Amino acid sequence: MSPQHFVFLLVENHTHLTLACAIEPLRIANMIGDAPLYTWSYASEDGVSARASNGSVTLVQHAFGDVPRSDRLFVIPGLGMTDHITAGLLTSLRKARTTGTKVGALCSGAWVLAEAGFLDGMKAAIHWEYHDAFVERFPDVTLVRSVFVADEKHVTASGGTATADLMLHLIEQDHGYDLSVAVSDMMVYAGARESSVDQKISLQSRLGMRNPHVSRAIEIMRGALEEPVSPNVIAQELGISARQLERLFGRYFNTSPSRYYMELRLDRSRNLLLQTEMSISQIAVASGFQSVGHFTRLYRKFFGTTPSAQRGRMG
Structure with missing residues (x-):
């Protein structure tokens, strides 16, 4: 052959x-x-x-x-x-x-x-x-x-x-x-991964994956970054109370579901800002922020710079 x-x-x-x-x-x-x-x-x-x-x-x-x-x-x-x-x-x-x-x-x-x-x-x-x-x-x-x-x-x-x-x-x-x-x-390779294995699971997500409710909550959040749903709706989807959801995120991530969700959306906005030619207003909407001003304030608080300044440094 x-x-x-x-x-x-x-x-x-x-x-x-x-x-x-x-x-x-x-x-x-x-x-x-x-x-x-x-x-x-x-x-x-x-x-x-x-x-x-x-x-x-x-x-x-x-x-x-x-x-x-x-x-x-x-x-x-x-x-x-x-x-x-x-x-x-x-x-x-x-x-x-x-x-x-x-x-x-x-x-x-x-x-x-x-x-x-x-x-x-x-x-x-x-x-x-x-x-x-x-x-x-x-x-x-x-x-x-x-x-x-x-x-x-x-x-x-x-x-x-x-x-x-x-x-x-x-x-x-x-x-x-x-x-x-x-x-x-x-190759001293500890076993090839199957195709279905996820590429990247953050340390926080690894911790959360120990709990099926947290795992599912994160999955719901990632699937609705452009049109966010409230923690109450997520809790209802999971069949638990909103208070229980708060306790779970506090236990595993030392933060609230709302804060964790916002950080996911801000991470998405940063990726779009660095990798695309989309306008800042388009990026805001694609990341679930209806107000560009609100988006800019949160972005600056989280990343220490504004979206426009971040993009300017790329040029």
Whole structure:
């Protein structure tokens, strides 16, 4: 059986950790397998090299406009990927899909695939930092909080070590569970995560997950950031009293349900401010604040700066 060939499209400022977590499982599979199982090559905009966000430079074999046919192709961007979504990159992805290559995305790569129109009506995973902005920009894509999505036409992983989880999953699909475990052991990796595992659970949420009422309350809050519901309504949904809900949040988080909810909404507003071109008034509404003045006062109190000043420092 011929080895599968993977091509990695390295977008400028890509995440080096994601690239390493993509390549090393394949290399180790070759090392401990009975025969070469995988080959890979890299492509960049100029066909010479690509610089990662940590300053590392990778020499490549192809330009985006001259990518050969392969079994799988993955796009790997990083921070600020919207500044590097070029016509050449999108053309390369569309050409690969037309020729039957399985196209996927790692780290913030789901944004690139969504921009190309690949993910409408599908589930996708992207690094948690981009969740709020992604939902606003691509409402036709079902964003999940999982570490990766492998049961769609276009597989996606949220980056970092989630990329290793996806690669181990693919190795298991291609060559069996035993090889996947052997590769994981060689990486001194404490077991690959299933695709359904959430990417990020804060320390506060980990504590709250011990209590099913708190867990469900947080789930309700996260699902209604744009149109907040009152703690009384949340308590009714849980079948407990509002006072009991207050006691639970005081016990686990040393705060009230209202305060916790407000902080979730402010975190969302900050993500939208940093990741999108939405106006401050649009961000206020999308985060459940009907008054821009009220939103600005709360934002300044919580983050120590106003939304407009925060955005000004980005420029």
